[in-house]
Amino acid sequence: MSQMDIGVIGMAVMGSNLALNIADHGFKVAAYNRTASVTKEVITKHPHKNMDGFYNLEDFLASLKSPRKIILMIKAGKPVDMIIEELLPHLSPEDIIIDGGNSFFEDTIRRYDYLKEKNIYYFGVGISGGEKGARLGPSIMPGGSKEAYPHIQPILEAISAHVGSEPCCTYIGDNGAGHYVKMVHNGIEYADMQLITEAYLLLRHIGGFNNQKLSQIFNEWNQGELHSYLIGITADIFAENDEKSGGQIVDKILDSAGQKGTGRWTSIQSLKQGVDISMITAACNTRVVSNLLDERKKASKEIAAPSYNAEIGADFIEEVRKSLYVAKIIAYAQGFSLYRSACHEYNWQLNFAKIASIFRAGCIIQAKFLNKITEAYKKNENLSNLMFDEFFLANINKNQSSLRKIVSLAVNKGIPIPAFSNALQYIDAHRSTQLGANLIQAQRDYFGAHTFRRTDIDGSFHHEWQEHYKK
Ligand SMILES: NC(=O)c1ccc[n+]([C@@H]2O[C@H](COP(=O)([O-])OP(=O)(O)OC[C@H]3O[C@@H](n4cnc5c(N)ncnc54)[C@H](OP(=O)(O)O)[C@@H]3O)[C@@H](O)[C@H]2O)c1
Structure with a gap:
């Protein structure tokens, strides 16, 4: 039965700690790792009533409530594109992929656009705080569709660090904004x-x-x-x-x-x-x-x-x-x-x-x-x-x-x-009110007719410089 609130792919240091943090906050977490033995090890070492391990992608995805929310905590770069392609055939419209790794924000913008065409929501989420932060409360910077954000907001806010009652998590902006920040x-x-x-x-x-x-x-x-x-x-x-x-x-x-x-x-x-x-x-x-x-x-x-x-x-x-x-x-x-x-x-x-x-x-x-x-x-x-x-x-x-x-x-x-x-x-x-840019502009105009603006008359000027300099 589809009963898990969220899935985490990647059970290395960051993913396993983040999954346990989510489970601690009362959400049911499905854990998956490409190499199944890693999932087994995490589940055995850290048994948690709110976390189950899955050993193939189909079972993992079938366990998730709709719309599915899937956090990727895997190596940044090519692996993220590869896992997206693996997930795509099994996803339904309005499912949500959340990349919590250190992806380059331009890749996030590209993936966001690509998945938008397929009616899948994509979030690039900056997560800072290392292993300890992932386990006990990181600072979280989510970027992606504002309209889909409420689906993931309660989980991200609950697991983030807090200052008093304020979560260290706020919606940052569209597409790659979270990873940029x-x-x-x-x-x-x-x-x-x-x-x-x-x-x-x-x-x-x-x-x-x-x-x-x-x-x-x-x-x-x-x-x-x-x-x-x-x-x-x-x-x-x-x-x-x-x-x-x-x-x-x-x-x-x-x-x-x-x-x-x-x-x-x-x-x-x-x-x-x-x-x-x-x-x-x-x-x-x-x-x-x-x-x-x-x-x-x-x-x-x-x-x-x-x-x-x-x-x-x-x-x-x-x-x-x-x-x-x-x-x-x-x-x-x-x-x-x-x-x-x-x-x-x-x-x-x-x-x-x-x-x-x-x-x-x-x-x-x-x-x-x-x-x-x-x-x-x-x-x-x-x-x-x-x-x-x-x-x-x-x-x-x-x-x-x-x-x-x-x-x-x-x-x-x-x-x-x-x-x-x-x-x-x-x-x-x-x-400094004088940075010497007047001289830079004069040089540029001398050798390249790049023109300059004057301090006393509006407009753009070029000067016919006298060539006194001899090679
Ligand atoms: N916020 C922070 O302070 C912080 C700190 C460290 C890392 N990070 C970021 O968080 C992410 C996870 O970091 P990490 O140190 O836990 O792990 P990592 O060493 O960056 O990556 C290892 C994980 O990626 C998986 N993986 C690699 N290639 C894959 C592929 N093609 N398909 C599916 N899975 C693949 C591995 O699975 P296998 O076990 O099957 O190899 C493993 O679960 C990275 O993006 C990293 O840059 C953030």
Whole structure:
């Protein structure tokens, strides 16, 4: 009999935890995995009165109430297209497929259009929070048909993280909007992690603090305005001893960072949309450079280090903290500028206040700071840039001198801090009434007759430039 409320395909880490989370909330879950032994293992290890395993697709689909709701928690990319083709012959009009994986939003738009023609609803749902989030409550970003959303809303809201009674799940927009918002969330996560890492480099290599002290500093920071999941886990990491060879494990980890691609996608997208998200791009590039272990070894020997002996003041830790906060404001200003631009590019009506509010729990970038972003967009949903909100503006004005000091110090000491520096560059590029674009336009007009606008007369002009330059 068709009695199950929802089906989950993919019983790897994310899918099995999400299925158990759904079952915990009183919904009957049908579990299926391409390799049947994986389903068997999950059902045996985690028996649940609301969850049954199915070992072929026909039985799985027959078990679901109509309209069928099927969550895909499988490897992103080709496998999603493959499973859709496998499902299609068995589906009925108005059944709902929900892709909860990290799919690229353009693929989601394509699949949404393809399935719409077949009268099947398709949702691209960003799910953030990793394994723990999937099990206990992630932040959820659903994108797809608004008219079909009420069918899945009660389940998604019930299983999401909550702040008080508010679910960290809100309808984001049509077709690929949910996956787009998740992609940029991950980009912001890259910048956030990079900023924390740069603060670590400064505290360690300029401040000379050991891991115990670093853990204490990050713990203290986590009691104040920087309170966030990432600052909290960073404090834990410095305190973690290495059982294999002594000391702290952080010092034994190879200095070479991985990435799965969502940061890079965000960065590529920003170039396509013409939005400056230099901090996210810098964070991606720094991970890329971190992998050049041989080249870095060679350069460290062959390129002389600067000799600069500045005394650091008693307020050094506080200067780093303030810099981190200002730079974090800029990282979010960049990410949310990309969201604003996406509204025009893809005809979405993204609700920035809501987006910030669902990031407050369940996800990796959850932070106290997000309340301030929600407040800023609630006050003014047309805010062109987060920097111009009263609260953030006051903070930038109050603390930018710390950021300038810290960036200068790191530059003189030869410590790479690309995210901090790009935050400062972004501030200065915005506050400069002269960026030299007059000269760029003159050059463009000189060699390509691209024309320019004048400051004193309306219209478009070309100048016949005198060729004094001799090759
Ligand atoms: N939100 C987060 O924090 C977070 C964290 C991790 C992952 N994710 C995303 O969530 C999704 C699931 O992640 P995961 O780590 O649990 O699993 P995964 O390692 O990305 O994928 C493994 C799962 O995909 C299935 N699969 C692969 N190819 C398939 C195909 N052609 N047809 C049907 N099933 C196929 C596998 O089935 P078999 O057992 O048969 O191979 C297995 O169930 C991914 O999109 C991932 O990017 C999100």
